[in-house]
Amino acid sequence: MGKTNKPRAGSISYSPRVRAKKQTPSIGNYPKVKDAVPLGFIGYKAGMTHVIAKDLYKFSPSHNQDVQIPVTVIDCPPLMVFGIRAYIKGYNGTEVFTDVLAEKLDKDLARAMSVPKEVKNAEDIKKIDEKIKELESIVLLVHTEPRKSGIRKKTPEITEIGIGGDVAVQWAYAKGVLGKEITAKDVFKENDILDAVAVTKGKGYQGPVKRWGIRIQKRKHRRGGHSRHVGAIGLRGLHNLAWMVPMAGRMGYHNRIDFNKTLLKIGDKGEEINPKGGFVGYGLVKGTYLFIKGSLPGPRKRAIGLRKGMRPPKHLRSYAVEKVSTASHQGT
DSSP, X not given: OOOOOOOOOSOOTTOSOOOOXXXXXXXXXXXXXXXXOBOEEEEEEEEEEEEEEEEOOTTSTTTTSEEEEEEEEEEOOOEEEEEEEEEEEETTXXXXXXXXXXXXXXXXXGGTSOOOSSOXXXXXXXXXXXXXXXXXXXXXXXXXXXXXXXXXXXXXXXXXXXXXXXXXXXXXXXXXXXXXEEXXXXXXOTTOEEEEEEEOOEEEXXXXXXXXXXXXXXXXXXXXXXXXXXXXXXXXXXXXXXXXXXXXXXXXXXXXXXXXXXXXXXXXXXXXXXXXXXXXXXXXXXXXXEEEESOOSSOTTOEEEEEEOSSOOSSOOOEEEEEEOOOOSSOO
């Protein structure tokens, strides 16, 4: 009987668990949208609170009743569009064709990247106009403005934001917003379904019980003086250890996507929702903020990438926020 090949079976969950290369979230895919609108945004995680909201979903047992909902508060200062990037189909897949930078760049941008002394983009614009039919997509190059947020920070995060529509529509929209700011209200509206892209908390070096969730050994199964170890690691020892064997190591700090989060509220006045004494470990939200139902990956102050939902549920639940808790988070 000849040798047979078979694909592996069963879920490997998040394995192998690889640490993120950078803290700034990278959004690779976006839903297909006909209109020329930005499809993502970046904000800073301020903390959590709870709201009292009316449940508007008619099939819910709590329809038209007030419910208490835990929410994550995202501080969303405007994003500055400092450039346009065009992608073209190359030999090894999609490749960068050219970039167009704004004539006036923020002084803080030099903290995060090398900034040219003088920007001449006429030739780059001409290149895109000539190759517009061959391009795959056009995206916005944006950076955050942390000085307008509640954290003490000057260095901005740089990322790409996708645009809806075909390439010609994307190009026309991108030229219109180059060198200008876009806000969260340009991208989302209340009760939208979002996906959150972020780097999770780093938890340091942890044992296999916490890192992989294996069971603790019984009293007579102990080996090496403790019970929080793997029962068997294979026949060939540590020098030929399979990657699937749960072992101790660094835990956390992974790229993760949290799907189908409900955006409960968008506001422009941070003073309306700041708890007494501010958010612990963050401070005060100054401007635009988002309330997202439930928790999101990452610690306070971390940049959170948000995009329109890639696979929204068939039945969308909606809420009307009536009251926001502003009680102190400092303790009593």
